[in-house]
């Protein structure tokens with residue numbers, strides 16, 4: 767069995783994270799970000815590393831409000847898919863969410879079966895927040911938050927994605 771470890775991301779991982787994300791962003795599976803955004807949001811990220819120290823997966827947890835965060839940029843190198851990398855990364859992000867005091871984690875994804883198997887369910891209602899929080903979140907400049915709110919301007923990016931959520 768191939769072995770790997772999960773750890774917090776370092777600045778030196780940004781290049782590898784971007785290499786993982788680029789082809790998925792080209793296929794519109796993930797949202798591409800500017801390099802500076804990866805450095806600025808580095809503390810949100812965990813990576814999976816193989817025994818030679820290569821980054822083979824990544825994932826981020828973006829806190830949006832007191833009780834809610836989003837799993838974003840979860841990706842496993844194609845050579846490593848189906849070995850539990852995504853599962854372990856997601857477990858780490860959910861643990862992080864608990865430690866930060868969040869009780870709900872959202873994701874917007876094409877990988878519905880994977881998230882179902884990892885405790886998420888498809889959102890019954892489109893909106894997960896009350897109108898007051900919704901109006902506060904509208905002040906965010908973050909594209910992922912705009913996607914969470916399902917704003918018209920980002921709809922072309924989210925076409926075909928499923929909105930999913932897990933509660934602790």
Ligand SMILES: CC(C)(COP(=O)(O)OP(=O)(O)OC[C@H]1O[C@@H](n2cnc3c(N)ncnc32)[C@H](O)[C@@H]1OP(=O)(O)O)[C@@H](O)C(=O)NCCC(=O)NCCS
Nearest residue numbers: 838839840841842847848849850851852853875877880883
């Ligand atoms: C979603 C994604 C991260 C999953 O990564 P992964 O590393 O292949 O995930 P896992 O290996 O944990 O699980 C994949 C499958 O392998 C199987 N598996 C899990 N652990 C395993 C193990 N130790 N050995 C063999 N198979 C295993 C699981 O049954 C799972 O099946 P499922 O996908 O039908 O649920 C990956 O498909 C990906 O990068 N997708 C593109 C980006 C994306 O859409 N991200 C989500 C939105 S942020």
